[in-house]
Amino acid sequence: MTEVEETLKRIxxxxxxIGTMVVNAEGIPIRTTLDNSTTxxxxxxxxxxxxxxxxxxxxxxxxxxxxxxxxxxxxxxxMVAPDKxxxxxxxxxxxx
Amino acid sequence: CKYKQQKDRDRQKEKHxxxxxxxxxxxxxxxxxxxxxxxxxxxIFNCRIDEDFTDEMPxxxxxxxxIFEDLRNRAAVSDFHPVKKVIQEYPGNELLLVYDKDxxxxxxxxxxxxxxxxxxxxxxxxxxxxxxEYKEFIPEEIYTYIPPVSKPWVSLxxxxxxxxxxxxxxTKQVTYMISRKRSEFGAPxxxxxxxASSVKDAYIECTAYPDKNFTLKQxxxxxxxxxxxxxxxxxxxxxxxYPKNASTxxxxxxxxxxxxxxxxxxxxxxxxxxxxxxxxxxxLQQNEITNLFIDDWKSLAExxxxxxDKTNTHLKEYQSFTDLHSQMxxxxxxxxxxxxxxxxIVVSVAVRLSFEERVHFSGRLLLQPSLILFWSFSDPxxxxxxxxxxxxxxxxxxxxxxxxxxxxxCINGQIxxxxxxxxxxxxxxxxxxxxxxKKTTLKPMxxxxxxxxxxxxxxxxxxxxxxxxxxxxxxxDIHWLADTFEINRFGSVFENRNEICCxxxxxxxDCTICFWDIRPLKTLTPTLPTEKKKEExxxxxxxxxxxxxxxxxxWKPLTRLSxxxxxxxxxxxxxxxxxxxxxxKISDKLLDQTKVTEVNLYxxxxxxxxxxxxxxxxxxxxxxxxxxEGEVIYTDWKMExxxxxxxxxxxxxxxxxxxxxxxxxxxxxxxxxxxxxxTVGGWNVAIWKEGVMSGPLLQTCCAAKxxxxxxxxxxxxxxxxxxxxxxxxxxxxxxxxxxEPAQSQNICITMITYIEPWTFSAKQQFIAIADYxxxxxxxxxxxxxxxxxxxxxxxxxxxxxxxxxxLEYVEQRRSIREQEKKEMELEMEKRKHKTHHKxxxxxxxxxxxxxxxxxxxxxxxxxxxxxxxxxxxxxxEMM
Numbered sequence: 014m015t016e017v018e019e020t021l022k023r024i025x026x027x028x029x030x031i032g033t034m035v036v037n038a039e040g041i042p043i044r045t046t047l048d049n050s051t052t053x054x055x056x057x058x059x060x061x062x063x064x065x066x067x068x069x070x071x072x073x074x075x076x077x078x079x080x081x082x083x084x085x086x087x088x089x090x091x092m093v094a095p096d097k098x099x100x101x102x103x104x105x106x107x108x109x
Numbered sequence: 110c111k112y113k114q115q116k117d118r119d120r121q122k123e124k125h126x127x128x129x130x131x132x133x134x135x136x137x138x139x140x141x142x143x144x145x146x147x148x149x150x151x152x153i154f155n156c157r158i159d160e161d162f163t164d165e166m167p168x169x170x171x172x173x174x175x176i177f178e179d180l181r182n183r184a185a186v187s188d189f190h191p192v193k194k195v196i197q198e199y200p201g202n203e204l205l206l207v208y209d210k211d212x213x214x215x216x217x218x219x220x221x222x223x224x225x226x227x228x229x230x231x232x233x234x235x236x237x238x239x240x241x242e243y244k245e246f247i248p249e250e251i252y253t254y255i256p257p258v259s260k261p262w263v264s265l266x267x268x269x270x271x272x273x274x275x276x277x278x279x280t281k282q283v284t285y286m287i288s289r290k291r292s293e294f295g296a297p298x299x300x301x302x303x304x305a306s307s308v309k310d311a312y313i314e315c316t317a318y319p320d321k322n323f324t325l326k327q328x329x330x331x332x333x334x335x336x337x338x339x340x341x342x343x344x345x346x347x348x349x350x351y352p353k354n355a356s357t358x359x360x361x362x363x364x365x366x367x368x369x370x371x372x373x374x375x376x377x378x379x380x381x382x383x384x385x386x387x388x389x390x391x392x393l394q395q396n397e398i399t400n401l402f403i404d405d406w407k408s409l410a411e412x413x414x415x416x417x418d419k420t421n422t423h424l425k426e427y428q429s430f431t432d433l434h435s436q437m438x439x440x441x442x443x444x445x446x447x448x449x450x451x452x453x454i455v456v457s458v459a460v461r462l463s464f465e466e467r468v469h470f471s472g473r474l475l476l477q478p479s480l481i482l483f484w485s486f487s488d489p490x491x492x493x494x495x496x497x498x499x500x501x502x503x504x505x506x507x508x509x510x511x512x513x514x515x516x517x518x519c520i521n522g523q524i525x526x527x528x529x530x531x532x533x534x535x536x537x538x539x540x541x542x543x544x545x546x547k548k549t550t551l552k553p554m555x556x557x558x559x560x561x562x563x564x565x566x567x568x569x570x571x572x573x574x575x576x577x578x579x580x581x582x583x584x585x586d587i588h589w590l591a592d593t594f595e596i597n598r599f600g601s602v603f604e605n606r607n608e609i610c611c612x613x614x615x616x617x618x619d620c621t622i623c624f625w626d627i628r629p630l631k632t633l634t635p636t637l638p639t640e641k642k643k644e645e646x647x648x649x650x651x652x653x654x655x656x657x658x659x660x661x662x663x664w665k666p667l668t669r670l671s672x673x674x675x676x677x678x679x680x681x682x683x684x685x686x687x688x689x690x691x692x693x694k695i696s697d698k699l700l701d702q703t704k705v706t707e708v709n710l711y712x713x714x715x716x717x718x719x720x721x722x723x724x725x726x727x728x729x730x731x732x733x734x735x736x737x738e739g740e741v742i743y744t745d746w747k748m749e750x751x752x753x754x755x756x757x758x759x760x761x762x763x764x765x766x767x768x769x770x771x772x773x774x775x776x777x778x779x780x781x782x783x784x785x786x787x788t789v790g791g792w793n794v795a796i797w798k799e800g801v802m803s804g805p806l807l808q809t810c811c812a813a814k815x816x817x818x819x820x821x822x823x824x825x826x827x828x829x830x831x832x833x834x835x836x837x838x839x840x841x842x843x844x845x846x847x848x849e850p851a852q853s854q855n856i857c858i859t860m861i862t863y864i865e866p867w868t869f870s871a872k873q874q875f876i877a878i879a880d881y882x883x884x885x886x887x888x889x890x891x892x893x894x895x896x897x898x899x900x901x902x903x904x905x906x907x908x909x910x911x912x913x914x915x916l917e918y919v920e921q922r923r924s925i926r927e928q929e930k931k932e933m934e935l936e937m938e939k940r941k942h943k944t945h946h947k948x949x950x951x952x953x954x955x956x957x958x959x960x961x962x963x964x965x966x967x968x969x970x971x972x973x974x975x976x977x978x979x980x981x982x983x984x985x986e987m988m
Contacts, residue, residue: 017373020382027393035378041362043372053361081388085402092392094385098377101385107396 017044029106031089036060036100043099055091059102063095140223142192143209143216150188153179154206168207168231173199192220200224205231212261408899423854424838424876424888430484431884432458432492437477441879442503446867448512452486453493453536454867454877456885457517459501478567481505481517481527483536484885493536497567498525504587510609518584518615524574524625532568574625580617587615596624601747602730616734624746731763733786733797735773741766741788741797741805764802768795770811775819781826781902785909789819789831794841798913803920806912807847812839820864822890824874825897827905832861832878840894844904856886866890 025033025046034045034052040060045052067079082093085107094101146154154171176196180187189196196204205221305312364372372378395401432439439458447453458480462470479501483494498517502525505517513530529536590612594602613625730747744762771791779785784799785806792812795805816839818832827843831850836857839850856878863879874890971977 015374016379017382020386024386024389024393027390028397030393035382037372039362041364043364043369043378049363053363057361081392083392090396092389094389096381096385099381101382101389103389103393105393105396107400 021046024103027105029108031104031106033104034102036102038098038100040100055102055104056100059091059093060100063093063100067095140221140225141214141219142195142221143214143219144188144192144206145216146188146218150179168205170203171206173202173204176204189220195220215261422852422891422893424856424890424894426886427875427889428486428489428887429884430454430456430482430489430492430887432480432482433490435477435883437461437473439883440881441862441883441885442501443505443517444863444865444877444879444885445505445507446865446875446877447483447536448507448509450512450536451869454484454885454887455481455505455507455515456484456879457481457502457505458883459503459520461881461883479519480567481515485536486887494529494532495567496527496529497569499523499570499573503583503585506587506589508589508610510592516587516589516613518580518587518617519573520583521576522580522582522584522617522619523576524579524584524587524613524615525570526572526627527568528571529568580615580619580621580623582618584615584617587613589613590624595626596730596746618737622734622746731799733776733788733799734762735769735776735788735790737772739767739769739771739773739790741768741773741776741795743799766804768805768808769793771815774817777819777821779821779826780823782906782909787819787821787829789816792816794819794829794831796909798909801913801916803916806909806916807843810848818861818864818878820866822894823866823868824895826902827908828894830864830866830876832856832864834860836861836880838864838878843908844901856880856888857882857884868895 021033021035021044024030032045032047032051032055034047034056035043036056036059037043040056042052042056047055062084063079063082066082070077070079079095082095084091084093089104089106092103092105094103154169154175173196176189180189180193180196184190201224207219207221209215209217209219303311435458438461440461441456442459443457445455447455460467460474460477467474478495479498481496481498481502482492483496485493496515498519500519500521500523502517503520505515508514508516513528513533515527515529517525517527519525589610590596592610595612596602611627613627614622615625616622731743731745734742734744736742742762743764769788769790770793773788773790775787775789777787779787786797786799788795788797788805792815794807794809794816796807797805812833814833814835814837816831817834820830822828822830825842828851829841831839831841833839836855836859838854838856838861840852840854841847842851845851857880860881861878862881864876865879866874866876868874874895876888876890878886878888880886968977
């Protein structure tokens with residue numbers, strides 16, 4: 014299995030993880046463990062939110078940069094790890 | 110203005126005439142100055158008109174000095190005043206005054222202002238005659254220009270016209286003098302409005318009125334026509350809204366598979382994931398360790414805000430219903446709340462006789478109608494509806510798709526169907542009555558007539574099943590199958606396109622479980638006309654709806670499962686189908702295809718027969734059965750092909766447990782968990798989990814009194830109600846204690862036959878308890894018993910899981926024990942064998958060792974003695 018697959022599988026096997034997806038810089042999903050419509054929706058929305066968060070951090074301090082974004086909701090937690098070209102999105106259910 | 114004009118004109122005229130006069134005269138005779146001489150002057154100068162002047166001598170010579178004297182005497186009054194200057198300039202002494210009789214020069218006298226003129230005149234008067242004579246002889250030889258002599262004005266009547274035209278003041282001009290205080294000049298002006306109508310006569314109105322003189326009726330009109338499209342321009346001033354997208358339809362961009370592959374292999378993605386995965390995993394683990402956002406304080410407390418007394422844990426008596434009109438003693442066999450109408454509860458009653466007594470009184474029983482009664486909260490004396498059935502009903506159920514259809518199972522093995530659609534409004538209206546009219550006057554018994562306020566209507570049943578092909582013994586349980594699936598003759602499951610419940614399952618004491626379909630059977634062979642006639646000749650009472658006419662007396666079960674296959678006669682008393690079977694949902698795609706109109710499908714059941722139905726795979730066709738012997742059977746309804754005979758046969762039950770000591774009268778699934786089943790029978794209660802084959806999760810110890818009814822609580826997952834034969838209700842709470850009921854309450858004096866709780870609202874939950882003497886008690890469930898504590902569902906679930914684990918552990922231990930037991934036996938065996946073997950070998954080994962050690966000893970001794978040398982030892986060894 015390729016390294017990419019291995020890493021994704023490892024992340025997916027964590028407790029409570031509902032879905033994992035890798036999205037490119039434009040918000041187009043590359044790899045996902047969820048169904049297509051959900052993936053597309055998450056990718057589009059979170060991509061925009063990440064850009065907004067990134068620009069917020071940069072506006073406040075141009076030398077700062079966004080490293081991680083965690084959104085906690087009533088039902089789950091969405092974690093977004095941004096990069097120059099890609100975005101890794103993980104959705105986890107923190108409670109038992 | 111007019112006056113002014115007139116004045117001007119007058120002045121002008123005067124001037125003009127004056128000018129004319131002077132000009133005209135001066136033009137031709139500049140030395141002539143006309144004069145007016147008054148009589149006084151005439152007397153002074155002796156130039157009276159008629160006396161001194163004659164026609165021949167109309168002139169007089171006046172001395173200048175006289176004139177001057179006159180002027181001095183009379184100054185301005187003197188008539189010579191106007192020509193004063195002329196006279197002064199007159200060179201001579203004597204002036205010539207001529208009487209102008211004809212007014213040639215405008216006035217009656219004139220003065221000649223120059224000497225020459227005087228001379229001329231004097232000569233002229235002489236010459237005039239000569240000239241006239243002269244003129245006769247010389248006829249016009251020389252045209253001499255004679256300037257026009259102004260003739261005296263001859264009135265031709267124009268003066269009258271002028272007088273007419275001239276504007277004269279007819280009235281005296283009114284002068285107003287308006288004065289004002291000086292201080293008020295230049296003051297700021299303040300205007301004020303005044304309504305003209307408020308002041309009397311402030312205005313004069315000239316109202317318009319239609320004058321008939323001016324109305325013209327056009328009788329002919331010439332008009333050009335052209336057909337044009339009707340165009341209407343309208344405009345309005347609105348807030349300018351800029352165009353903005355109301356909605357956008359779009360497709361998300363996606364990568365193709367190859368691109369995804371390619372990107373997935375790219376190095377950049379690998380590097381990215383390597384960089385990022387650490388932080389992501391840390392975050393994930395953080396969440397796994399602890400929930401940061403949990404509010405401990407909140408989750409510690411129980412739910413506050415109780416609506417009632419928390420200390421009150423007893424069921425409160427609310428109402429009770431008894432049928433007072435029945436002649437024989439009845440007991441209640443089955444209770445059901447109306448699924449939609451509030452306050453309506455339905456009971457089925459049966460006579461309280463044993464089998465022998467029934468046979469004995471069978472004649473009397475025939476006259477008694479067997480009834481299902483509809484009780485409403487508003488009227489505890491009279492039932493709202495009474496459904497009639499051929500024999501005593503032991504169980505009945507409302508159809509889930511249509512609450513107006515009721516199916517009941519009789520004591521003689523028949524299924525009875527009622528359709529109360531026509532009476533639906535009657536029972537609906539009782540709801541309103543109950544709400545508004547709280548003061549239902551209860552008349553004393555002796556005043557009650559059998560009919561009472563409302564007519565007691567017996568509603569006849571719609572259809573009964575066939576006597577020959579149905580059950581042969583009392584039907585103990587009846588269920589409607591869910592509207593999402595249907596089964597065929599062999600028990601295979603298909604999807605139900607009708608979206609209504611159309612199949613029933615019954616179990617009876619003749620050891621069979623039957624599946625019934627309420628739709629008309631598709632007859633493969635055409636019915637003979639004779640048969641049809643026979644059917645038609647059966648008269649149907651007019652007030653019975655024909656919904657199930659096709660089933661009446663000819664209803665056969667779809668399929669039958671006999672328990673007789675298992676070599677044991679089980680009499681099923683209750684069955685419990687899984688929730689999945691009752692609530693299976695078909696996919697949306699199929700729903701769209703089967704859109705049916707608003708027709709009541711039960712009246713149009715023909716439409717529901719479809720040949721091609723999609724079979725539903727992986728459908729759980731297993732169910733629990735409780736029997737009269739106290740066994741709980743878990744079996745399958747799907748038939749399988751028997752390898753020997755090739756026929757379809759019912760499968761053998763999967764598992765069978767005998768836990769109860771008496772007939773199982775309650776087999777019920779928990780409303781919260783699909784796979785937890787409660788069985789009550791005999792003297793104990795058992796809780797099962799579907800799938801766990803080793804035994805019940807919980808089995809209570811035998812109670813003092815027999816349990817005769819049981820039901821899960823509808824709102825609390827760990828609570829269930831058990832009815833006893835002495836009229837007590839036991840409330841069990843699994844979270845409180847599992848070895849005995851949490852509380853016990855007395856309801857009535859006799860055996861409780863049925864328990865049915867029902868939730869109306871969050872605040873109101875009732876429980877209906879039926880007893881052996883035919884009374885139905887309605888009690889209100891207190892807050893504590895109806896409201897679950899927080900996390901109760903998960904706690905009870907956890908309890909069940911623990912129990913499952915416990916069972917597993919027990920199994921394991923059992924197997925381990927078995928294993929150990931076996932091992933111990935083996936060991937015992939082995940030990941016996943091994944002692945033999947061991948001793949034999951040991952001895953040989955020992956001998957060998959002894960021998961060798963002896964040889965060593967020998968060698969050493971000999972060497973020590975010096976008897977044998979090393980080489981000799983080998984010699985000895987050889988020996």
